Amino acid sequence: MAELKPAYLICGDDDAKIDAWRARVRRRAEAERGPGGLDAFDARASDPGEVVAALSALTFDPGTRYVLVDDVGAWKAAELEPLESILAEMPPDTVLVAIARGKALKQLSKAVEKAGGEVREYAAPKPWELPKWILERGRELGVQVDQEAAKELVGLVGTSQQRLSRELEKLALAVHPSANVTTADVEATAARDTSPQAYDLADALVAGDLRATLALAEQLESHGERPGRLVFPVVRRLREVHRAASLLDRGVPEGKVGEALKAPPWLVKKTVARAKKADRAALERAICVFADLEIDMRGGGDVQLDEDTAFSLALARAAG
Helix, strand or coil: CCCCCEEEEECCCCCCHHHHHHHHHHHHHHHCCCCCCCEEEEECCCCCHHHHHHCCCCCCCCCCCEEEECCCCHHHHCHHHHHHHHHCCCCCEEEEEEEEECCCHHHHHHHHHCCCEEEEEEEECCHHHHHHHHHHHHHHCCCCCHHHHHHHHHHHHHCCCHHHHHHHHHHHHHCCCCCEEEEEHHHHHHHCCCCCCCCHHHHHHHHCHHHHHHHHHHHHCCCCCHHHHHHHHHHHHHHHHHHHHHHHHCCCCCHHHHHHHHHHHHHHHHHHHHHHHHHHHHHHHHHHHHHHHHHHHHHCCCCCCCHHHHHHHHHHHHHH
16 A cells, blocks of 8 residues: 555545545545544635644544545635644644645645645546546446447536536446446436526527527526536537438438437427428538537637637627
8 A cells, every 4th residue: 555645635626536535535534543533624614723733633543643624725825824834744644635626725735745745636527528537437336338328418417527426326226237328228317407408508509599599608607607518518409400400301200300319209399390490501500610619629729719708709600
């Protein structure tokens, strides 16, 4: 077993990996010291002085002592001096694990590294990387998730890793004793995203209604959705309507269109209705606009714009 460092700073926006870190620390502390073996603090309710007091407290218990502090991003740089001092001379057989959501204070990172500790930053997967992440998370849970099922799960549930992980756990239980998760399993079991639907935004694009498109985008943003998280479900919806429109243009009966889409009846009905009114060339143009946007957001475009501006321009071009 690798030798423990005196301190760890775990930061970033990959909620799944950060939560896994927290769970491992708790399990290890309780395995070595028994129930309640972890000293846990919430930085939103406890200041650095309280954590320092706990680290400094004498204990006659044998073995390593673990102190976990959640949400250290709530602390201000001016408050950190007591913690920096004790990190410079950490009590023996004591391990401090500090967790920050997003970027950690540079001052705290430097103090942890100077103390011989370790800073680990975990970036969340991009929206287009989530299906691959779902496959990996599924394997950890002992199930094999079909690639199309992974895409369907993102489209239905949204891009929150925590929600996706919970839905995967539900799916693993639902398909037992089978170890395979299909698109049909996802459609039957997964809870849909409760925020205003990105599908509605895509439908406004399909209709070429710029005013409704921008209003819905603003509404989604007010619910905490970021542009990068909306691209996947919007493009998925555009492709659904485009496929339905193509099939109808070829004279395929509506019933057969539903079979080809492999979607729930309620969604097929809505998609076919949109497809009947849609301009297929406009749909193709909108899909291309969002393909260019994805390249730009990955840093591969010729023009570098901030995420919000790039998304707004893409909406205007697609709706127009």
